[in-house]
Amino acid sequence: xxxxxxxxxxxxxxxxxxxxxxxxxxxxxxxxxxxxxxxxxxxxxxxxxxxxxxxxxxxxxxxxxxxxxxxxxxxxxxxxxxxxxxxxxxxxxxxxxxxxxxxxxxxxxxxxxxxxxxxxxxxxxxxxxxxxxxxxxxxxxxxxxxxxxxxxxxxxxxxxxxxxxxxxxxxxxxxxxxxxxxxxxxxxxxxxxxxxxxxxxxxxxxxxxxxxxxxxxxxxxxxxxxxxxxxxxxxxxxxxxxxxxxxxxxxxxxxxxxxxxxxxxxxxxxxxxxxxxxxxxxxxxxxxxxxxxxxxxxxxxxxxxxxxxxxxxxxxxxxxxxxxxxxxxxxxxxxxxxxxxxxxxxxxxxxxxxxxxxxxxxxxxxxxxxxxxxxxxxxxxxxxxxxxxxxxxxxxxxxxxxxxxxxxxxxxxxxxxxxxxxxxxx
Numbered sequence: 423x424x425x426x427x428x429x430x431x432x433x434x435x436x437x438x439x440x441x442x443x444x445x446x447x448x449x450x451x452x453x454x455x456x457x458x459x460x461x462x463x464x465x466x467x468x469x470x471x472x473x474x475x476x477x478x479x480x481x482x483x484x485x486x487x488x489x490x491x492x493x494x495x496x497x498x499x500x501x502x503x504x505x506x507x508x509x510x511x512x513x514x515x516x517x518x519x520x521x522x523x524x525x526x527x528x529x530x531x532x533x534x535x536x537x538x539x540x541x542x543x544x545x546x547x548x549x550x551x552x553x554x555x556x557x558x559x560x561x562x563x564x565x566x567x568x569x570x571x572x573x574x575x576x577x578x579x580x581x582x583x584x585x586x587x588x589x590x591x592x593x594x595x596x597x598x599x600x601x602x603x604x605x606x607x608x609x610x611x612x613x614x615x616x617x618x619x620x621x622x623x624x625x626x627x628x629x630x631x632x633x634x635x636x637x638x639x640x641x642x643x644x645x646x647x648x649x650x651x652x653x654x655x656x657x658x659x660x661x662x663x664x665x666x667x668x669x670x671x672x673x674x675x676x677x678x679x680x681x682x683x684x685x686x687x688x689x690x691x692x693x694x695x696x697x698x699x700x701x702x703x704x705x706x707x708x709x710x711x712x713x714x715x716x717x718x719x720x721x722x723x724x725x726x727x728x729x730x731x732x733x734x735x736x737x738x739x740x741x742x743x744x745x746x747x748x749x750x751x752x753x754x755x756x757x758x759x760x761x762x763x764x765x766x767x768x769x770x771x772x773x774x775x776x777x778x779x780x781x782x783x784x785x786x787x788x789x790x791x792x793x794x795x796x797x798x799x800x801x802x803x804x805x806x807x808x809x810x811x812x813x814x815x816x817x818x819x820x821x822x823x824x825x826x827x828x829x830x831x832x833x834x835x836x837x838x839x840x841x842x843x844x845x846x847x848x
């Protein structure tokens with residue numbers, strides 16, 4: 423069978439699965455049997471971390487390609503910086519990092535000088551500035567469940583005690599959620615989603631999230647062009663197939679929205695910018711380094727640091743946080759350090775000259791770089807097939823789409839409901 427016919431075959435099968443289930447004509451002997459449950463469509467938000475849209479062209483993702491062919495597929499611009507936590511939070515809150523407060527994977531806050539945010543931080547203090555879709559939904563009577571998503575384990579709106587045992591008071595979470603653990607296999611994650619959808623209607627979620635990290639991991643370790651990354655794409659696609667098969671077995675129609683948080687670009691030994699060769703280490707402290715570097719001047723060393731950072735240099739540019747170009751929508755939040763340097767795509771900052779080979783891939787560069795673009799696929803009975811978003815489609819526009827699918831009133835956000843307005847059937 424040709425690749426085109428194979429793709430169409432998959433598209434037809436997926437369309438049948440996701441559409442509203444038609445009544446099945448029964449054999450006379452089964453007329454007296456109890457009628458099958460009529461299930462309302464569920465909305466499932468799937469994140470495939472680090473999945474570049476062009477990965478769909480590698481010929482190893484028949485289920486994803488079928489969903490795209492039978493629905494809508496587009497390249498989605500991430501928020502800046504193109505890091506995991508800022509972008510996952512942007513997708514589910516509709517707020518860019520500069521507004522949501524999740525401005526990086528690693529952060530400091532002057533009001534918490536003894537604390538530092540990492541990707542393991544679940545203190546609500548760091549998260550409370552932007553309301554995620556599961557809280558919006560739960561407040562309005564829509565039950566939700568998350569099989570991982572950055573921030574979904576946080577008691578949003580709560581407070582963490584300053585002393586041991588650090589109990590959290592107040593706050594809300596999804597009705598069902600799981601604490602992220604990389605050891606929980608993709609199969610177990612898919613099964614977890616299917617398990618909550620087997621529940622009786624009164625405790626069955628109407629909104630579910632699912633998260634896969636192996637494509638991102640393969641891209642970091644091996645680089646985006648590596649065969650190991652292509653294999654990770656194939657593996658995730660197989661798990662998407664398992665999800666679709668499980669939904670079909672349940673008779674559960676679904677509006678599926680599949681996204682990634684960012685893309686991936688290769689890095690190399692000859693594209694390293696040692697920060698200690700750019701400025702005197704006595705003048706600064708590094709908060710974060712990689713595709714960008716964020717720095718704090720040591721007391722009294724601001725002028726010396728600025729003289730070094732603002733000198734014209736190849737493959738990089740630095741700004742005071744207040745002077746970061748407006749197109750990045752980044753630079754007003756208190757958690758962004760005073761000095762910010764961005765490398766050209768493929769170049770990375772390191773604290774010092776590397777002592778071991780620099781290989782693999784990374785992300786965090788300019789949100790308009792082709793390598794940083796993110797995946798967006800929508801397929802299900804609520805969607806208009808073949809819809810194409812405008813060129814200014816960014817990931818904050820997903821939040822108002824999710825709110826519309828769930829029938830809830832969204833909170834004010836940076837997301838523009840008009841961008842994806844035509845994707846949903848009237």
